[in-house]
Amino acid sequence: MPAYGFAHLRSRRPHPEILEYIERVQATLDPFQGHFVIHGPPTEVVEGEWPGSMVLIEFPDMTAAREWYRSDAYQAIIHLRTDHIDGDLLLIEGVVPEYDPAERAAKLRAETVYHG
Template sequence: MPAYGFAHLRGRRNHSDVIEYLDRIQATLDPFDGRFVIHGPPAEVVEGTWPGSMVLIEFPDLAGARAWYDSPAYRAILRLRADHIEGDLLLIEGVGPNYDPAERGRALRAEAEQAGRPAT
């Protein structure tokens, strides 16, 4: 199952440390087959608000995403970004190619019924 590193970045500054981070991050991703899917372009917000930018990095699985984040190579450059850009970073497992949202709905409905309350 693919997994993702998702970052919501705010207050971005073009500091020399951030540029160094950008120069070095791909080398930290390569051993874990990580690849950028989204890297901070302006987003078209169609509902709600979205201050900042986003980064999405794909990994083959959640174990690989965790191993990358905890790797000595990434830890060595993490502060270059984190000291200059406020943000949140999540590691999250994706869904497989046969994912069916209706099946998820059925599971939630059954869970509510088992708890004795209607799904609302």
């Protein structure tokens, strides 16, 4: 099952270290079969508000995502981003290709007690 690294980057302070991070990050992903799915703008907000930009990186599974984040190679460059960009980074497990949201709803319906 795929896993994702999702970053919501709320504010950026221009700095050459950000460009260095962008230049070096793919080399940290390669050993874990990580690749970018989304990397920043443009974003079209159709509901609500979305300050900033987003990054989505796909991995083959959650183990690979965790190993990438904890790797010496990534930890060596993470400060290049976090020193200049405020944001959040999440590791999220994806769903199988045959995922059916109606089945998920049925399970939640069976587990939920509604109070009138």
